[in-house]
Amino acid sequence: MLKISTSNLRGDLTGGLTAGIVALPLALALGVASGLGPMAGLYGAIAVGFFASLFGGTPSQISGPTGPMVVVLAGLFASLSGDVELILTAVVMAGIFQIVFGVLGVGQYIRLVPYPVISGFMSGIGAIIIILQIGRLLGHEPPGGTMGALEYLPQALADIDFVTLALGLGTLVIAYKWPASLGKYVPGALAALIIGTLVSLALSVPILGDIPTGLPSIHMPTFTEGKIFMVLEAAFILAILGAIDSLLTSLVADNMTRTRHNSNRELIGQGIGNTVAGLIGGIAGAGATMRTVVNIRSGGKDRISGMTHALVLLAIVLGLSPLAAKIPHAVLAGILVKVGLDIIDWGYLKRAHTGPRWDFALMILVLGLTVFVDLITAVGVGVVLAALAYVRQVAQLQLDEVNKIPENLDDPEENALLEKAGGKVSMFSFGGPLSFGAAADLGHHVRERVRERSQVLILDFSRVPVVDVSAAMAVETITSDAHAAGRELVISGATDEVKKVLDSINTHQPNVRMFKTRLEALDCALRIISDKDDGSDGEGKLASV
Known part of the structure; x- marks a missing residue:
């Protein structure tokens, strides 16, 4: 039975307001990175943020667009030549897949993915995000896809727009070095967005341009013959990736709040949120670790905080879209580079040489497959190899006893x-x-x-x-x-x-x-x-x- 607690109303409202402000620049940047535009990022943050909080199994979790989901969407955007309706259909189908996962009880199995595999594909996703933004930092618009961006890099390096580069790097520095004392009032990412945009007013750099305002329109799923399997494959990858991303964030929330989340209910909530997001023209989302941590530290503990975060973004969509149109691409690229750097598992990479070599090799393999092949192959190969290695270890222990x-x-x-x-x-x-x-x-x-x-x-x-x-x-x-x-x-x-x-x-x-x-x-x-x-x-x- 759905229960909404008001025992921590003040803390939930404060946490939701703070998380909403933090989510604004990320939603805009990830929307642009997906290929669907900044408003798609905001609509996705609103839909997934509200409904995942209302129906999910982790009361303190904040959901919205995340780097891993955007990487898949950007690849799908390139594969479908920018066919928005088919991409949104994939988002709706991903939500339906997640609801089915929750009903079937798949949540308890998704959490069994070994850490080196998780570390490898998350670090790979971080690397992809950075690779895709390097061209934009240099003042260019590289072709879609990781390989396209890498192949375009020599051309971009031969013709650097130093004004754009300075603006993007300046945004990145502000996002990283923003004083913690000021961060209590204005988060670093938001400060970087505001300062970078104000500085750009005196420069000639590419900006987002006209952004529609008001409530979104409904986009019903459409299926095109010959592309249905591509859409379903992308939807399945989005569903699996979003499930893993969300449940990992749920574990972080559990550790901070000393509670225990409901994995299958969380998948149902995420599924409902993504289904609605696709229907209103938003990109897919998942549990967002940074925004969840901000919410909890700001006092948010229950569903009201996540719903408040979504309503804050809705208010911005209805009234502040003209201001968002002035945001430069370079500023969003700088923020996205920070997102990519934060996703890379530096903690494990620093300690990898002290642990088992096989685990580190598995992590590097999954990272490479994520960047140069695709996410589903990387996770599939990683899980199979990890399982076989574990079975071999257990078998050896059993057989050694014979001596x-x-x-x-x-x-x-x-x-x-x-x-x-x-x-x-x-x-x-x-x-x-x-x-x-x-x-x-x-x-x-x-x-x-x-x-x-x-x-x-x-x-x-x-x-x-x-x-x-x-x-x-x-x-x-x-x-x-x-x-x-x-x-x-x-x-x-x-x-x-x-x-x-x-x-x-x-x-x-x-x-x-x-x-x-x-x-x-x-x-x-x-x-x-x-x-x-x-x-x-x-x-x-x-x-x-």
Whole structure:
């Protein structure tokens, strides 16, 4: 049930007002960077900011256009030759995808993306934003796309507009060096926007120009034959990227407010916001870390703060659009360069040499794929490689235990039975969940450690909570090897869940005896040996996997 708390009304209003002021220059800059224009940035900030706060699962979060989302939109703008209606259709579809993600409970899985992957694609996005703005800082309008901007760079460097460059760099310096004491009243990005615009009035530099004012018009989704798959692909990427971006910001908000967000509800809220944004001509958005932090530090804790932030921007749209028309492109480029620099994970890059090399290599790989290929490939490859590396580590830990073969069992009664077997019983006690990672080498390790004189092979599953099909198939191979060598096989300690998996793929054959305890399995082994020979003395072995 939707609840709006008014217990912190003053703090929420203050936080929302401050966040709205901070969001203004970013919304304008990101709107221009997307290719759809400054008003699209403002409309997106209003729609996503209001509805994500109203329906989302992170009360203190401020949502709106973000760098990662704009990178995808800018690429789509170039691919669709500026077809605004199709781009807005992608935004609407992205919102619908996010609503579906929330309903299906996908939020809990998105948070499982490994940190090196997140760091790599976020840093890659930061690099893309900077690359796309270098040409504008030099006084040019480079072609769309990262590669186009890089290829155009030599031409831009050969013909630098030093007035534009000075204005853009000056804006960047002000945004970074604005005194913290003044930042309480006027945020650095807003100060840079105002000062840069005032200075530009005495210069001849490109400006935004006429900006429409008033309420937005409705843009219904349209589908063009031959481009539908491109639109849906972009929408899916926007949905995934926005979900990751938002849930990461939700974690930041949790740490600051000592609360716990609802991941799936947050996705539904973000989805509603993006759907509305596309319908009114706004760009896609997500949870914005910097604006959320500003909101919380200014006293915002509940939904009213995010809704207030959106209403502040709406008031600006209705009354101050003519002033925004005077903003130079160079000033927005300077602000965007700061956005890009802030997105790059400098903290991890500084400490990367002290951590595992594989994680750092994965981060660099994802960064490179993000910049030079595309975001979905980068994240997909990163997640798969990280998962395989983790599975390999866990499998190695399981298989390494095979080398630890204690001379005696802990239980005196069990140990007495094992010694009585005279080396004719080989026992393997598997430890922990058995999965496909260890399955390939499991049978090999067991074969290496079974004594030739063993007449009975005991597989102890007392410490195994679950097995998967791959591991069960490996157990079936061990069973077949034992029968081929003339050995009897006994299984002990298997839970009902483990038995179910073993039975489902016929690893438990009729002539394989199964017991609840290891003591019962050893007693059965002695009876088998007694039936086969005279029970000569020897040593038993326990192999622990």
